[in-house]
Amino acid sequence: xxxxxxxxxxxxxxxxxxxxxxxxxxxxxxxxxxxxxxxxxxxxxxxxxxxxxxxxxxxxxxxxxxxxxxxxxxxxxxxxxxxxxxxxxxxxxxxxxxxxxxxxxxxxxxxxxxxxxxxxxxxxxxxxxxxxxxxxxxxxxxxxxxxxxxxxxxxxx
Amino acid sequence: xxxxxxxxxxxxxxxxxxxxxxxxxxxxxxxxxxxxxxxxxxxxxxxxxxxxxxxxxxxxxxxxxxxxxxxxxxxxxxxxxxxxxxxxxxxxxxxxxxxxxxxxxxxxxxxxxxxxxxxxxxxxxxxxxxxxxxxxxxxxxxxxxxxxxxxxxxxxxxxxxxxxxxxxxxxxxxxxxxxxxxxxxxxxxxxxxxxxxxxxxxxxxxxxxxxxxxxxxxxxxxxxxxxxxxxxxxxxxxxxxxxxxxxxxxxxxxxxxxxxxxxxxxxxxxxxxxxxxxxxxxxxxxxxxxxxxxxxxxxxxxxxxxxxxxxxxxxxxxxxxxxxxxxxxxxxxxxxxxxxxxxxxxxxxxxxxxxxxxxxxxxxxxxxxxxxxxxxxxxxxxxxxxxxx
Amino acid sequence: xxxxxxxxxxxxxxxxxxxxxxxxxxxxxxxxxxxxxxxxxxxxxxxxxxxxxxxxxxxxxxxxxxxxxxxxxxxxxxxxxxxxxxxxxxxxxxxxxxxxxxxxxxxxxxxxxxxxxxxxxxxxxxxxxxxxxxxxxxxxxxxxxxxxxxxxxxxxxxxxxxxxxxxxxxxxxxxxxxxxxxxxxxxxxxxxxxxxxxxxxxxxxxxxxxxxxxxxxxxxxxxxxxxxxxxxxxxxxxxxxxxxxxxxxxxxxxxxxxxxxxxxxxxx
Numbered sequence: 001x002x003x004x005x006x007x008x009x010x011x012x013x014x015x016x017x018x019x020x021x022x023x024x025x026x027x028x029x030x031x032x033x034x035x036x037x038x039x040x041x042x043x044x045x046x047x048x049x050x051x052x053x054x055x056x057x058x059x060x061x062x063x064x065x066x067x068x069x070x071x072x073x074x075x076x077x078x079x080x081x082x083x084x085x086x087x088x089x090x091x092x093x094x095x096x097x098x099x100x101x102x103x104x105x106x107x108x109x110x111x112x113x114x115x116x117x118x119x120x121x122x123x124x125x126x127x128x129x130x131x132x133x134x135x136x137x138x139x140x141x142x143x144x145x146x147x148x149x150x151x152x153x154x155x156x157x
Numbered sequence: 158x159x160x161x162x163x164x165x166x167x168x169x170x171x172x173x174x175x176x177x178x179x180x181x182x183x184x185x186x187x188x189x190x191x192x193x194x195x196x197x198x199x200x201x202x203x204x205x206x207x208x209x210x211x212x213x214x215x216x217x218x219x220x221x222x223x224x225x226x227x228x229x230x231x232x233x234x235x236x237x238x239x240x241x242x243x244x245x246x247x248x249x250x251x252x253x254x255x256x257x258x259x260x261x262x263x264x265x266x267x268x269x270x271x272x273x274x275x276x277x278x279x280x281x282x283x284x285x286x287x288x289x290x291x292x293x294x295x296x297x298x299x300x301x302x303x304x305x306x307x308x309x310x311x312x313x314x315x316x317x318x319x320x321x322x323x324x325x326x327x328x329x330x331x332x333x334x335x336x337x338x339x340x341x342x343x344x345x346x347x348x349x350x351x352x353x354x355x356x357x358x359x360x361x362x363x364x365x366x367x368x369x370x371x372x373x374x375x376x377x378x379x380x381x382x383x384x385x386x387x388x389x390x391x392x393x394x395x396x397x398x399x400x401x402x403x404x405x406x407x408x409x410x411x412x413x414x415x416x417x418x419x420x421x422x423x424x425x426x427x428x429x430x431x432x433x434x435x436x437x438x439x440x441x442x443x444x445x446x447x448x449x450x451x452x453x454x455x456x457x458x459x460x461x462x463x464x465x466x467x468x469x470x471x472x473x474x475x476x477x478x479x480x481x482x483x484x485x486x487x488x489x490x491x492x493x494x495x496x497x498x499x500x501x502x503x504x505x506x507x508x509x510x511x512x513x514x515x516x517x518x519x520x521x522x523x524x525x526x527x528x529x530x531x532x533x534x535x536x537x538x539x540x541x542x543x544x545x546x
Numbered sequence: 547x548x549x550x551x552x553x554x555x556x557x558x559x560x561x562x563x564x565x566x567x568x569x570x571x572x573x574x575x576x577x578x579x580x581x582x583x584x585x586x587x588x589x590x591x592x593x594x595x596x597x598x599x600x601x602x603x604x605x606x607x608x609x610x611x612x613x614x615x616x617x618x619x620x621x622x623x624x625x626x627x628x629x630x631x632x633x634x635x636x637x638x639x640x641x642x643x644x645x646x647x648x649x650x651x652x653x654x655x656x657x658x659x660x661x662x663x664x665x666x667x668x669x670x671x672x673x674x675x676x677x678x679x680x681x682x683x684x685x686x687x688x689x690x691x692x693x694x695x696x697x698x699x700x701x702x703x704x705x706x707x708x709x710x711x712x713x714x715x716x717x718x719x720x721x722x723x724x725x726x727x728x729x730x731x732x733x734x735x736x737x738x739x740x741x742x743x744x745x746x747x748x749x750x751x752x753x754x755x756x757x758x759x760x761x762x763x764x765x766x767x768x769x770x771x772x773x774x775x776x777x778x779x780x781x782x783x784x785x786x787x788x789x790x791x792x793x794x795x796x797x798x799x800x801x802x803x804x805x806x807x808x809x810x811x812x813x814x
Contacts, residue, residue: 011731012777056722058723069715070715070722070723072717072723072724072727073633073711073721073722073724073726075709075722075728075729075731075732076731077731078728078731078733098720102723131770138753139724139725139727139728142725142749142750142753143713143724143725145749146689146713146748147658147659147747147749148658148659148660148687148688148689148693148713148746150565150617151690184666214556215699230685233561236725251548260549260550261549261550261551263551263590263592263593263634265592265593265632268552269630269631269632270574270632271553271574271592271632271633272553273548273550273551273552273634274555275550287600302781302782303782305782306780306781306795307781307795308548308549308780310549310780310782311549352600371723418790421814422811447782447784448781448783448784448785449777449778449783449784450777450785451595451596451777451778451783453594453595453596454593455593456591457678459593462592462593464596466778466783469783469784469785471784476775477785478775479773479775480617480618481775484774484775484813484814485813486813487813489813490812490813490814494787495814498787501700502787502789502790505790505791506787506790506791536689
């Protein structure tokens with residue numbers, strides 16, 4: 001009885017050309033997870049990835065004595081997981097749904113095989129994944145600056 | 158602006174005459190009788206400074222100056238000329254926009270209530286004697302900054318209102334002068350009450366005097382004078398014309414505003430930074446540098462507080478202080494700010510250049526930095542590299 | 547009153563976060579204004595000094611609401627004032643948000659930290675006249691959940707799209723974690739018919755403006771509220787220059803097409 005989730009117009013899917021989008025979505029499996037579902041764990045085999053259609057996924061890292069610390073959340077249209085792309089294909093974070101999450105799930109080996117066989121599709125896809133990683137890296141660097149925190153240095157008025 | 162002919166028609170007062178030494182003496186006395194505080198050049202501490210004058214005796218009769226980058230010397234002249242010296246360390250801004258002004262006082266009463274009292278403007282009525290063409294332009298520029306915008310400044314406005322301006326055309330520019338490049342001199346055009354042009358020949362100094370306002374004409378009518386003659390007129394015009402050809406400095410023949418805007422990352426800024434002490438002297442002597450900061454003080458009871466405004470300089474590290482630190486943390490950015498503002502972004506902010514070519518900043522720079530040299534160097538660097546696409 | 551502070555009484559205060567207080571000021575006589583969203587006042591803490599503070603809510607009767615973060619002597623002095631204390635106020639100053647140019651547009655309100663304060667009266671104005679605008683998106687970033695301003699009002703800004711994200715989650719935070727620009731993927735707007743209002747640390751505003759332009763917003767329709775040292779607010783002191791701009795007079799709100807070439811020059 002769930003309504004069909006819309007195809008996001010933003011993010012990785014929104015940036016693909018219509019032909020490539022169709023090709024990628026042909027490889028997708030629709031999944032629907034309740035809140036608090038563990039999608040993967042740090043050190044596990046990165047054999048899948050997801051594109052969120054609705055809901056939010058939290059990326060976390062386990063700290064001894066503190067439990068999981070959320071380092072980032074990924075919302076609608078966002079790509080969950082990129083460790084599948086590069087060897088050794090191992091997750092370096094954990095992931096858990098923060099709400100009910102509808103997503104497209106992809107089999108990493110299958111997508112890698114299609115990319116290898118059809119570089120005219122593989123290159124734009126990998127470029128978009130690289131863009132996503134780049135954006136997250138920039139965001140992380142911005143957060144390192146702790147812009148909203150107290151500024152060290154001279155007193156101000 | 159009323160033309161001289163109209164003034165004569167309206168008042169019957171003279172618009173042009175020749176004054177001798179007695180006329181100059183009388184000018185100071187007449188202005189004082191009219192309730193004016195007369196300020197003019199005088200020699201003090203081996204410099205020609207601006208100060209309140211009691212009589213024309215205090216003017217720098219027979220004094221000249223030698224100027225160079227980072228160098229200022231008064232010297233004796235044999236011709237007795239009164240206005241044959243160029244800009245000194247001060248400008249009229251010291252009187253119109255004083256270094257320290259109390260803006261208001263505040264009292265806190267026992268209930269924590271607050272009363273704020275604006276300071277009354279001073280009851281001073283100035284006459285400025287011996288204002289150069291460049292400095293007349295500087296006053297006009299300051300007018301635009303301080304009283305030409307949405308919020309006229311009362312401290313400036315009250316001092317500026319009704320100032321009687323006796324201009325002195327420049328007949329002997331200094332080695333650091335470049336008013337011709339800036340289009341501000343050496344002749345005075347408008348905006349004066351009386352304009353003097355000194356003529357020095359065998360007969361000793363005399364002054365061709367023109368009135369530029371009704372009050373100027375009325376003052377001139379009270380002075381001992383001779384009818385203007387063609388010989389004096391010709392000699393005066395020739396002296397000013399010669400001065401225009403004797404500028405010690407010049408700006409590069411280019412759009413300075415665009416030069417500043419388009420070359421913010423030029424290598425030359427590093428070169429000048431190596432010489433600049435960031436002392437702020439150039440901003441203090443500049444006749445148009447207007448920047449100020451505020452000081453809030455309170456007395457020991459803590460119930461009486463005052464707001465003071467004092468001159469500030471863009472070379473001060475605290476000038477751009479924000480939560481966390483100064484925006485212009487490097488020396489390079491502070492010199493660049495001063496020059497690009499003065500001859501560049503001033504246009505955007507106030508509709509004209511901020512430089513009048515008086516050369517004070519060159520003279521009083523302890524390391525002899527010369528903004529005309531810097532502008533030439535920036536122009537050469539930009540020309541070498543060609544226009545940016 | 548633009549040059550001499552007009553005495554106001556602090557009628558109520560509310561501690562927003564550990565270092566931030568929102569207080570309401572009532573003129574003792576007369577009153578200033580009207581203040582438009584994005585405009586600012588100079589607030590005078592007796593005997594300490596004056597700082598520029600945006601209005602974060604206005605009312606028709608001259609009362610002003612300000613949110614102040616204690617980061618220096620004056621702001622700390624203001625934050626420490628009890629109800630009943632007197633504050634000197636000058637204003638209104640500066641260019642506010644250009645909301646008129648955004649009529650009929652989808653709106654993106656993007657705030658970082660204390661940057662939400664000058665945006666709140668803009669949100670008030672939009673909510674007072676919702677039919678005049680397209681979809682309202684309110685995107686808020688903060689350091690930690692404890693640093694969030696106006697917590698009681700955030701739920702009312704959730705429709706059609708509103709989200710809050712923090713840099714550092716804590717204390718059972720179940721909301722979003724990450725930079726505020728990450729929320730743009732989910733905002734509801736047609737780039738060719740949208741206007742953005744951005745206020746926060748300069749790096750955050752530049753990153754947000756770049757992302758919005760990447761997504762197709764014309765740079766001239768991304769409005770930033772910039773900050774420089776302001777001493778006089780009346781264009782006379784020279785401190786707040788940013789190249790050709792006197793931010794006290796030509797800002798604080800500046801469109802990104804004008805701001806971008808200035809913000810990328812180091813130490814301009």
